[in-house]
Amino acid sequence: MADVVNSRSRSSSPSSLGATEFKFPEGLVAHRENLPAGRVTATTLDGTLTKAPLQLIEDLSNGCGGQLWPAGIRLAKYFISRYRNGDELTGKRVIELGSGGGVTGLAIGLELDQIGGDIDEGGCEFWMTDMQAMMELMEKNVSFNGLQERIRCGLLDWADPLPEFVARRPVDIVLAADCVYFEPAFPLLEKTLCDIAGPDTEVLFCFKKRRRADMRFIKSIRKRFVMTEIKDEIYARESIYL
Template identity: 40%
Template sequence: MAGPILQSPSSFNESLRSDVANEDRISTSLDSVAPLEVSESLVPVREMKQAGTICVSLDGLLRRPIFIKEDLKEGCGGQLWPAGLLLAQYMVHEHRASLLGKTIIELGAGSGLVGLAVARGCSTNSPIFITDQECMLPLMKDNVNTNDLSSNARAIVLDWGSPLPDCIPYGSTVVLAADCVYFEPAFPLLISTLQQLLSPGSVCYFCFKRRRRADLRFMKQAKKIFDVAEIRGYMDHDNFARENLFLYSIRPRSAKNNITLLPNPC
């Protein structure tokens, strides 16, 4: 859960604190690492100052779990959130064998949970790009290396609204985004980046928890530009929906409703 730096991380974290103080999140001490089941993601935890390392198995979907280090020094993006767990579970359960030949990019990755779960649990034949701001790069790299996934995943900087990094190829793309609608001034930048990434045949799996009216305003903006559809019927759908967690697919408009996509500079 992170995006472009529009104010300092410390000041933004302070302004966001009142909105997320009662948010569902996962936390464990540095001295105790226990297996995490997806259902535990819905347990409310109010303390935001701690960080730790969490073992994620996605209810056994990952035959070999991943270890995710949390770090809150740069703000709330450095912790795990239920939307990320939902999106990780959905991708591993529903798309385990359908990602071959795809360029896969996670936006606002924070700790990198979703991209690393896909790298560990899905069949892919090219590195997954786990992206966020510069301040999150050390944490993303740390989690890639901790899980021995450096050959399957690459942590890079991608600021929304900026040209795409040269290393991201143009082609069949799957974009992953979890809880990327927490900061309304960044919505136009996120839309711009999606325009650059989503070529014909591409799809973004977009998951978030509805907290404020602004969340729905983003979806309203997206529907003016892209084909947007809510995804239902996935594993544990009813449980997640009761917690206001929702999953959408976002695709480029069909040819008859074509829009002008920003060119990829690569």
């Protein structure tokens, strides 16, 4: 069970939330239709976030990225547990694709002190990206969680050439959660991954398998990348792959 508390957003400050408790299994997260615009979900991702809970403003009016998605939760937990100790993120550039409202990037920014700053001065440059329609909500969530000094938001539409902020230097880590859900976008996503990734880039790609076509996407990118599955029995039951 994911710990999740929801409320309607009444102000721009997380501290003024009047939350009503509402719990649901992670596997059901993607089925929350008719989500009221401006609802706030508060979560520690089952205790993964030890410093502050994530406060996510959810709003589906500009696209499906405006809510919590199960693969986003798994990817955030994995990344945090892998990089929690040590300084492996020092000097690294991380680009998240299809961030949506931002569960993955926001959770990482809240929990890992290494995130933020200039890579030439030992920081970790972390970008959340998405298409234009999602930018406003993403930026709102970054400020709502007080992360505007640590996380950068950038427009990266898979249908367009790579923006300058991505292309200007090699990218060390690419994150993508639940970006496999709309078949016509698969070739665009594949091209974007191939354009960004250099020989030393690691792509952490997490998705919930919903249709057969999702596996066709994996089969196709397997030809371009060396791929290793990170197995987890609990997530396998929910068809969430990393």
